[in-house]
């Protein structure tokens with residue numbers, strides 16, 4: 001079976017663990033439990049009739065004084081870069097992480113998830129920001145770990161891109 | 166380390182014994198440049214549920230190592246969750262002298278769980294701050310946008326000098342409350358009290374300058390209004406105290422904790438500045454009375470409004486105040502006017 005390692009990265013509290021839980025277990029919790037270190041979950045998906053085993057690395061949030069060790073990313077095929085759509089600062093954080101990963105490990109295929117799309121009132125990513133992300137040439141998804149909107153679609157998109165690459 | 170005084174053997178031994186006990190290490194020697202187990206030792210049973218056969222591949226027993234072996238250069242995977250609620254540091258290194266490859270597993274569950282508590286508190290605080298800033302951004306943004314669009318926004322020159330009234334309001338006892346309740350409750354309470362503070366300010370043509378922790382700084386006399394700035398600030402202050410009182414009554418009925426607010430108001434000359442072009446932080450006021458208002462607020466008790474002389478003089482219809490004399494940090498002895506509801 002094809003196996004792919006995918007790292008889920010982003011600032012603290014953007015919804016990395018929630019997205020993984022929604023995708024793997026179809027579960028969501030309002031309660032916030034900050035992740036420490038890294039936890040692996042697995043899910044097998046079907047890409048063009050082929051079984052693909054996704055190894056999902058749910059990594060702790062990047063903080064100013066607590067950077068993500070790049071050793072976690074060794075052997076990763078793809079990255080889910082998660083941004084909290086209600087907090088623009090998490091977009092800057094995403095760019096910072098990607099830059100560091102790039103300098104230390106080279107380019108790893110990635111997609112952007114603008115998460116918490118259910119919180120329309122608090123949404124604060126404007127069109128310019130969206131365009132800026134799209135201009136990078138990487139796919140951008142609006143997701144909600146709460147409603148499940150686009151969660152499966154985004155994981156499948158990345159899986160497909162990795163398998164057919 | 167000071168090489169002239171190497172660690173005495175007995176100390177080394179104690180340190181080693183201490184760490185071996187707390188870390189419960191397990192080590193695996195790999196057949197050089199492969200992922201095959203050559204030998205193993207230590208508490209490996211506590212890291213693996215399956216038996217580790219000599220000669221078998223470690224990657225199949227430990228998914229965290231997939232794609233990482235054979236060891237090219239030493240690396241470390243901190244705090245991996247190998248089994249439920251158990252955190253492990255995995256270290257991989259190549260011993261150049263003996264040409265051997267090693268994996269070392271250390272149990273760091275205890276320290277990680279302790280760190281988790283701090284991390285959780287810090288992350289929740291950050292989320293809270295972001296949310297507050299957003300509330301602020303919306304309040305200020307909407308108000309300014311609305312007034313700008315119907316032509317009543319009266320400030321335009323950066324560096325303009327003007328007499329304004331500054332109001333500080335702060336929730337009392339919020340820090341202990343924050344520490345003894347879960348984040349969901351804190352957030353809910355904070356939003357309720359913030360609502361009591363922000364609405365009256367906006368209704369009286371005040372501008373929320375910033376939200377500081379669990380308090381608000383607002384300025385009056387910048388946005389156009391029919392009344393003078395001191396009157397606006399005072400009316401807003403009375404309304405805040407009334408709203409907080411009503412909220413406390415409601416929370417009391419629901420069996421929830423109640424918090425109070427103290428308010429300080431001062432009037433004086435200020436330089437108004439427009440900070441950058443960022444839509445949210447458009448404006449700030451700098452003046453001596455701003456500091457005075459802040460100091461008065463920190464001296465105000467729950468339910469109290471403290472005003473400086475200039476504010477009271479400017480009021481159209483001052484009610485009867487209690488005169489209090491205070492010694493304020495950085496300002497010295499002064500008197501103020503108090504109204505307690």
Ligand SMILES: Nc1nc2c(ncn2[C@@H]2O[C@H](COP(=O)(O)OP(=O)(O)OP(=O)(O)O)[C@@H](O)[C@H]2O)c(=O)[nH]1
Nearest residue numbers: 012013014015016017018030035061116144145146
């Ligand atoms: N409304 C809404 N809330 C969400 C969504 N995704 C996550 N949350 C909430 O956001 C908070 C943080 O979610 P987590 O999934 O723990 O975030 P994380 O990125 O794993 O956080 P760290 O592990 O600390 O970096 C939790 O309270 C979730 O319930 C979403 O799509 N919509």
Ligand SMILES: [Mg+2]
Nearest residue numbers: 016017034035
């Ligand atoms: Mg997490």
